[in-house]
Amino acid sequence: MKAGRASVKTTRKGTYDLEYIFDRLCDAKRAENVVQETIDKYMRACRYLSDYAGEIGVSADIRHIDVDFARGFVSWLINDKIKFDGHNFKLDEHKTQGLSPRSVNDCIKTIRTFFRFAIKEAYADDNPFEEVTLITNPESPINILSPDEMRAILNAMDQRSFVEFRDYVALI
Template identity: 30%
Template sequence: MLKRVENDYVRREQDRIELLDDLFDIFYRAKIAEGIAERTLETYRENYRFFCGYLKSNDFELKLKSVTPSVIRNYITWMLKSKRKWNGHSHKPEKYQTEGLSPVTVNMRLKGLRTMFRFLHAEKLINSNPFANIKNVKETEGDINILSVNQLKKLIRAPDRTTYSGYRDFSMLILQIDTFCRVGEIVSLKKKDIDFERGIIRLRSTMTKSRRSRVLPISEYTMRLLRKLIDYTSKKSNSEYVFLTVYGEKMSANHFRSRLKKYAEAAGLDMRIYPYLLRHTGATMFLEANHNTRLLQLLLGHVDPRQVLRYTHLSSAYIKSEHEKHSPLNQVVK
């Protein structure tokens, strides 16, 4: 009897909740209750808005009945073949506004929706999951790029260290190369997170992508830079953050990205320079010198050791050097 009452209640809920906005709201509130990171919540919101934009532009109602496997597959095809990259972004040159998103981007767009509908089905708020048989787009492994030592030297020479902003940016570059921190972790660094006596920085769980805190060593050179920077900013601002704008506000990740782009141009580097590239480069150089993947995993903050492989594609020069040393041919041809 109780089971029948429960089922009747579920059916009434299913009849009542037809608007996608209502279903998303239930899902979103549940994820907040689970303590999901804010950046993940923002990704859920963005991917949902993106999907709703597609539905509206194709005259679909924003209701559950509009979300069918056929509609989802058409959505995927549209993203792959027709969606214009950076459409509406005035700061992006025309040459970058090409048609079709990458498989990686498409799968990222699908991930949040997949999570949402899996949740709704598990909670018995929908009768079936329209994403159940939708597969990810096959991804091809892209080229792995890292900066050479000479390129890194050119890059760190670009900021004008006689100015506050140049010295700050130089310090941020050095810190990322030294520790492989993510840019979000760097801009969120507070003065209290630096232990100058022990030569370490503490990344709080609220700062990290994995939601796990970690402690990273920093070199003497990096410590001197940070100490000088903090001594200066402490006289100008009461902010608790290490890296500040010229107005005394916390630096944003996007601000640093745009500054990095300008330095790359000033250094004459004919390639796209972005914070992740510095992280990847530092990790690769560390592994080539140390060969300790477990230690690198801890420094990078990855839970799964397999994730380290994405950052540690060894340079062709190192591979050639090791091949020369250990080639079986050395034992055959003397």
């Protein structure tokens, strides 16, 4: 030990409660001057994890989260989680079952970040959400014109007018 410096022993807090660790993450993000919307996203992900743990009868303890839990959680978000549940100003008809693929993917990414923090802070040994793949967002088909519809549009344009000739050339 160097002269003039006291020895500092680092100890863990001893708690593995999800809310406690999410609070630590939020404190760290505030210290990094992260915007409030991001911190709200972390707290929402914590609430979702805790809700899911309660639904399957498991305590909200980080040690209970493994790959099977993570996959079940994602399935719950897609199929069972009520969108806008607890939101005071949304109408009941907007509170539908299942979140969108984009919302689920945002949640997965947020929880991955949470687990990276938990590993760094020695609350967890591994990140079960690294094994979870992101949800593919089904693409809506593009409605294209039939050849007859395209011919009708092109034939309707007056090619002697500059604007319509320009549009005709752009469509060809």
